[in-house]
Amino acid sequence: MRRLDLLDDFAILLVDDHPLFRDGLTAALRHHVPGLRVHAVGTMASALEMLGSAGDKFDLVLLDYRLPGTDGLYCAELLIQQYPGIAVGLMSGLDDPTLPERAREAGLIAYLSKSLEISSLIEHLRRLAMGEPVFSAPDPPQQAFDATRADPMNLTARQLDVLRAMASGSSNKEIARTMGISPATVKKHLEAVFAKLGATNRLQAAMLARTVLGDPPP
The missing domain is CATH 3.40.50.2300 (Response regulator)
Structure with missing residues (x-):
């Protein structure tokens, strides 16, 4: 409950x-x-x-x-x-x-x-x-993102990499080429990320990425 x-x-x-x-x-x-x-x-x-x-x-x-x-x-x-x-x-x-x-x-x-x-x-x-x-006053500047730190959304290291690349504006093909994986694999990672973040599209996921990554998306 x-x-x-x-x-x-x-x-x-x-x-x-x-x-x-x-x-x-x-x-x-x-x-x-x-x-x-x-x-x-x-x-x-x-x-x-x-x-x-x-x-x-x-x-x-x-x-x-x-x-x-x-x-x-x-x-x-x-x-x-x-x-x-x-x-x-x-x-x-x-x-x-x-x-x-x-x-x-x-x-x-x-x-x-x-x-x-x-x-x-x-x-x-x-x-x-x-x-x-x-x-309120603004929150103090956040420390640089540390991939080893605990992730409240339970994203894997690879899912975090894909989320960071997507939030910076990269397409699925660009992410696949940079990470050395297939576009289909990128799509599967993004589907899992969307489900964990509660996002329904790339825009929502990019904005929610601020909570996970500690940086505002562009």
């Missing part, structure tokens, strides 16, 4: 116009916290439309700081005025030490750096689920 999680049935609306980050983060959160409900849109207009029809179903709105034609802080203030009962947080990949305090002063409940490791992000979301504000 699965242990209950604070994030079970917690609903997040993610607003980010970068499809790679938006879809990758959504897949990673759903994989690591199956009970978490994550909905993602690419524009403020889409977010307002969704909130207008189902605003009471969301516990937290996470806005990217840079949105087309505007910025997340301005959008957050509009949301707080229009939906005073909903929690709003800001996410950014900018190295701007003023953003956490600016978000706090604007009445937001959170500032989350996009450089956070997925485990740190999930812990911050648990704190938010308890009603505790979170204004």
Whole structure:
């Protein structure tokens, strides 16, 4: 029987116009916290439309700081005025030490750096689920990947090699040529990797590779 999680049935609306980050983060959160409900849109207009029809179903709105034609802080203030009962947080990949305090002063409940490791992000979301504000700094730089270190996904050394090559953008044929194996063998390794990561395609696997490899995919 699965242990209950604070994030079970917690609903997040993610607003980010970068499809790679938006879809990758959504897949990673759903994989690591199956009970978490994550909905993602690419524009403020889409977010307002969704909130207008189902605003009471969301516990937290996470806005990217840079949105087309505007910025997340301005959008957050509009949301707080229009939906005073909903929690709003800001996410950014900018190295701007003023953003956490600016978000706090604007009445937001959170500032989350996009450089956070997925485990740190999930812990911050648990704190938010308890009603505790979170204004985070980026995680410290990770050490270089060590193939001998324990792998939480139980990938074999060869599967890790294939995953690293795929996350760097190599095709199956390029991976096969580099590793001296057949494309069919590469395909079998990737099928096993997808199953262990809970990914359904190469994009999701590349984003989840950050958790396993400790480096962001390109």
